[in-house]
Amino acid sequence: MARPRQYDPETLRAAVVSAARGLLEEGGPPALTARALAQASGATSGTIYASFGDLHSVLIEVNRDTFRELGEMIDALPDAPPEPWLYALAEAYVDFMLERKGVWRGLFEGDRVTDVFPQWYMAAINALLAKIAHPIAALAPSENAAERAEELFISVHGVVALAAIGRLDMVSPRSPKALAHAAVNTMLSALKEASDA
Amino acid sequence: MARPRQYDPETLRAAVVSAARGLLEEGGPPALTARALAQASGATSGTIYASFGDLHSVLIEVNRDTFRELGEMIDALPDAPPEPWLYALAEAYVDFMLERKGVWRGLFEGDRVTDVFPQWYMAAINALLAKIAHPIAALAPSENAAERAEELFISVHGVVALAAIGRLDMVSPRSPKALAHAAVNTMLSALKEASDA
DNA sequence: ATCCATTTCTGAACATCGTTCTAAAATATT
DNA sequence: AATATTTTAGAACGATGTTCAGAAATGGAT
The missing domain is CATH 1.10.10 (Arc Repressor Mutant, subunit A)
Known part of the structure; x- marks a missing residue:
């Protein structure tokens, strides 16, 4: 009827x-x-x-897909000792996002619409942070690995944020991958310094 | 007539x-x-x-003002030894930008319009990078201070980029200032580790 | 067989956007 | 006074996100 x-x-x-x-x-x-x-x-x-x-809901669904793909990409990374694995993760993350600059902009540009993000949103981010924290905990048991992971993610985010909008060359002539590598290297050096002292 | x-x-x-x-x-x-x-x-x-x-030209002029103000703010920072000065610079930068979230978004959101940025644009950024590099060079003469400065700026940019659009809480419960402080701390530790080895 | 209730779908309509451009306004010169 | 010249105002154009009145298409009732 x-x-x-x-x-x-x-x-x-x-x-x-x-x-x-x-x-x-x-x-x-x-x-x-x-x-x-x-x-x-x-x-x-x-x-x-x-x-x-509305259109924003369409964007949210694109983001959901993107997080799922990101998770699959990370799960597919070959096993490796903590240090090389962390380098590989950072570089794979940079590649992943810069192959999807438009999607990245959809994730990080524009007004924040909702006070509370969907739970799958936060779960995806926390899963990523946990994957970063794991090798850090293995390398520096006395450190707060979760906090170091947040800091490292934010540093790499800085690289991607500038590269995704075509403004990285304002700050450095180096490639996004090289700068992400440097961010990991700096964090690893700092962890060593902390365990030395 | x-x-x-x-x-x-x-x-x-x-x-x-x-x-x-x-x-x-x-x-x-x-x-x-x-x-x-x-x-x-x-x-x-x-x-x-x-x-x-067009409207974009208006935005460019706002940005010019912002860079000028940023330069004045940095010049007004009290003299201090390299390490505390670097912490103070990072925190002042975070404060400056987060007091101007809308202006920050005007700087870093939207399509890149011009292939070549105005020269005053690049000059302002290079001046900022030089101010970061100076204490780094003093602390670690054997390091490439310009490159370390780029990396530190990008890390702090990552903090501000997330905070300015109200998404930092997706990644960390800590304050922007605390995270900027941590970025400086990590870089300083890495510099020490490098000079130890 | 015809009509109707119901749901799905279309696209015109509305307010607003950046931008352009016609014409009004206001003067100095002829 | 008439005209040429420059500056300003604001209507107009094509685009945007979003809404909503009605067209389309069916199953059931008469």
């Missing part, structure tokens, strides 16, 4: 999120417009709004 | 730039609209466009 669904809801959502990722990669957050999304996903803007509510 | 100027050009430009800073502080880059700027500066959008060309 109703007009039949023209789109399977889950298929539509997947198509919209996929189209959104494409638009983000093409032109960053400004390219993620309702009309372009409608065109690229095959639905009309009204249908998209019926499913997602 | 012409309609007389209704605004002194320099006064108008100053009023527009000042109004732009206010709008940025109120609501970040999205609040910097031509119509709001016209309202706040007392001119019409047409007049503003005649003077600045």
Whole structure:
């Protein structure tokens, strides 16, 4: 007793999120417009709004996908001793984000909309921080590994933040990877200095 | 033989730039609209466009002011030995930027528009990097102080980048200042470790 | 068979955005 | 007075996110 669904809801959502990722990669957050999304996903803007509510919710779903991919990428890193593994993680993280500059901008640009982030959001970040903290704890048992992990992540974030918006060359001629490597190296040196003293 | 100027050009430009800073502080880059700027500066959008060309040029002028203020702030820092001076610089930088979150977003959000930045832009950044490098060179003469300065700046930038958009709490419960302090501490420890070895 | 209730979907409409450009305003010169 | 010249005002254009009235498409009731 109703007009039949023209789109399977889950298929539509997947198509919209996929189209959104494409638009983000093409032109960053400004390219993620309702009309372009409608065109690229095959639905009309009204249908998209019926499913997602607003464009920001589409972005959130892209971010969810991105976190999942990031987790898979990290899990696929080959096992290695703490130090080389930490270097590998930092460089893989830089590669991952800089292959997705538009998505990165979607994650970190714009007004903070919600007071509380979705729990999967925080869980993904905490999982990443835990993966950083693990080798640090192995290398320097007397240190607060969780805090050192936060600091190291933030340092690498600084590199990616500048590189993703094309402004790293304002600060350094070195590559993002080289600078991420240096950030890990500095943290490792500091850990050694702390255990020496 | 012409309609007389209704605004002194320099006064108008100053009023527009000042109004732009206010709008940025109120609501970040999205609040910097031509119509709001016209309202706040007392001119019409047409007049503003005649003077600045486009809104991005207004933002550039705000940034110029900001760099000038930042330089003055640093010059006003009390003299101190290298280590405490570096801590003081990092914390003052964090304070400066987080008191100007909207301006910070104007500096670091959005598409990179020009291939080449204005020379005063690069000069301001290089001056800041040199001020960071100076105490590092004093503490660790055998190190490449310029490179260490770049790395330290980028680490502190990571802190400010997250704090300015209200997302630092996703990564750490600590304050921006505490994290900036930790970044300096880590770099100083690494320098000591390097000179030990 | 016809009509209707119900749900899904479309796209026109609204306010706002950056930007452009026409024309009004205001003077100096002829 | 008329005109040329420059400055200013603000309407207009195409775009944006979002809403919403109605078209479309069915199953059930008559």
